[in-house]
Amino acid sequence: MIAFLRGAFTYKSPALVHIDVGGVGYELQISLNTYSRIEQLESGVLLTYLHIREDAHVLYGFFDKAEKDLFIQLLSVSGVGATTARMMLSSMKPxxxxxxxxxxxxxxxxxxxxxxxxxxxxxxxxxxxxxxxSREETINFSSLTSNTLEQDALNALITLGIARPAAENAIKKVMSDGAGSDKIEDIIKKALKII
Incomplete structure (x- = not known):
């Protein structure tokens, strides 16, 4: 499906945004939280979630991954629909x-x-x-997320099918051994040798 949209914000309101992506206008439902983050921007990137109902396909937009992830978690609760989840994210920060x-x-x-x-x-x-x-995982892996080079290497290893904990440990070992490099390719190769 549609993971994100990058383009010009042609219309913004606290609940709705129109984003022009290469001449195609997308309408996204947004929370007040997202609106406050894009209010002063003329263009940008919004992560998306396509909610399919019997009578409509509704696209929701989010400024960051934390908000989108929480929205999806809220939808998994019986009795909580997309409108309620968006209301929650408009009332309080994620x-x-x-x-x-x-x-x-x-x-x-x-x-x-x-x-x-x-x-x-x-x-x-x-x-x-x-x-x-998920919060424990975030805390455990926060040392890697502060370094985008290490985070990119981690994402690459996970994409290659390596389990996240094994990938984490391998990257930490590569970096602690002082064998790290300025090149992501070197970090990935050294981590693959350890795994």
């Missing part, structure tokens, strides 16, 4: 929603329009473990 879920703070989620007590409890119940695991 990290605030994640924190509320991880802390089991149903009251904070209930403060969002359209989220009642039962919905808030269901979201916490269904997403707490999933978000906790």
């Amino acid at each position: 990290e605030e929603i994640t924190r509320a879920i991880l802390q089991g703070n149903a009251k904070q989620l209930e403060s969002i329009k359209g989220i009642g007590k039962k919905s808030a409890e269901r979201i916490i119940l269904e997403l707490r473990d999933k978000l906790g695991k």
Whole structure:
């Protein structure tokens, strides 16, 4: 499907943006969070999610991966649709929603329009473990994500079919041995020898 769109923002509102990509105009539903990030921009990149319903195909746009990932996680909760997920992301920042879920703070989620007590409890119940695991992975791998060269090497190894933990360990070993290089190809080759 459509992973992202890069182009000129021809129309922007707090809920909707039109993006011109090579002469084709795409309409994307966005959250207030994304709008605040693109409000001053004339062009840019938005990550997308195509939501297929019986009566429509709706394209949603996100400024960053964290927001898109949380949107998809929220859709996995029974009773939470795309409109509710977008409302949540418009009411709170993705990290605030994640924190509320991880802390089991149903009251904070209930403060969002359209989220009642039962919905808030269901979201916490269904997403707490999933978000906790992804947060642990982020913390464990944060040393690599700060270096884009290492991150690119990691992504390449994963694309080649290497399990993420093995790829992580190999890259860390290559870099700690001082065998790192300014070239991503060298890092990947040395990491492949270790795996």
